[in-house]
Amino acid sequence: MxxxxxxxxxxxxxxxxxxxxxxxxxxxxxxxxxxxxxxxxxxxxxxxxxxxxEQLAHDPFRLLIATIFLNRTRGGVALPVLFKVFDRFPTVEAMASTDPSTLASMIHCLGFQNQRAKKCIALAQTWLAFPPTKGKRYRKLHYPCKGDGRDIGADETIADDDARVGWEIAHLPGVGPYSLDSWRIFCRDEVRGLASDWRGLGASKTSFRPEWKSxxxxxxxxxxxxxxxxxxxxxxxxxxxxxxxxxxxxxxxxxxxxxxxxxxxxxxxxxxxxxxxxxxxxxxxx
Structure with a gap:
């Protein structure tokens, strides 16, 4: 352009x-x-x-739940329902322990309610068992480029000094390209301890380049x-x-x-x- x-x-x-x-x-x-x-x-x-x-940048779990709600659904429809769900399930533990039918009934108006409910609950359960951690990355096949992740085992984790392409949240259920892009832009620098927000606030190194730029x-x-x-x-x-x-x-x-x-x-x-x-x-x- x-x-x-x-x-x-x-x-x-x-x-x-x-x-x-x-x-x-x-x-x-x-x-x-x-x-x-x-x-x-x-x-x-x-x-x-x-x-x-932007509002959920310091709460990566909720940000990922939001991306599940927004996928294939307009924000004006999804967001009021999303925040009602957050009010009903204020913690990861609450989301992880709910019954899928209960959550599905709350989000029925969005469509794909059964699939979304199962994804949200599975994401919460996996988050509790294996939370995103600095220095522990997982493969996501063909993200961001075709062929990425093929050289990483399905259950393998790689460290930050490993040149292979992997992501701290790629093991979580329901995480696709939209979720990964959103998390990389708004959350990854903070999770990795490189800055206190996605804009580079509090970066300890003058050479720091925010993740959103990539x-x-x-x-x-x-x-x-x-x-x-x-x-x-x-x-x-x-x-x-x-x-x-x-x-x-x-x-x-x-x-x-x-x-x-x-x-x-x-x-x-x-x-x-x-x-x-x-x-x-x-x-x-x-």
């Missing part, structure tokens, strides 16, 4: 909320007209982008989030390759203002120009 700002008409309505506190994000209070192709883009100086993962997610909201994070540092990021190019001043002005964005060839384009009606009734762009 050569640039991220273009003169196009912005959709009138922003997307459904993704954070719990007000049930409606302060940046995007209404659904988008075309939510499959558009996404609200807060200004780069905003305190958060609006993903629920992730190439397939999920559109995670891609949008990383686009936003790279813009904070003055870069336009290509989600296909991970390559960066310096953002122009025009792009940075757009990023500082925020707006609505849509995906084009897998990358995000900010739409900032208002639509004006000409005297002849035709649409014009400013």
């Amino acid at each position: 050569s640039h991220i700002f273009r003169h196009r008409a912005a959709p009138v309505l922003p997307r459904t909320p993704r954070l719990r506190p007000q049930k409606i994000s302060p940046y995007f209070p209404k659904p988008l007209v075309d939510p499959d192709s558009c996404l609200p883009f807060p200004p780069i100086n905003a305190p958060s982008f609006g993903l629920v993962q 992730v190439l997610p397939q999920d559109k909201e995670l891609r949008a989030y990383l686009t936003w994070m790279w813009l904070k540092e003055g870069w336009v990021w290509d989600r296909h390759t991970g390559e960066r190019t310096p953002a122009s001043e025009r792009v940075m002005r757009a990023a500082r203002r925020g707006g609505v964005a849509h995906e084009e060839d897998g990358n995000w384009v900010l739409e900032m120009s208002p639509v004006k009606k000409a005297s002849n009734g035709l649409t014009a762009w400013s």
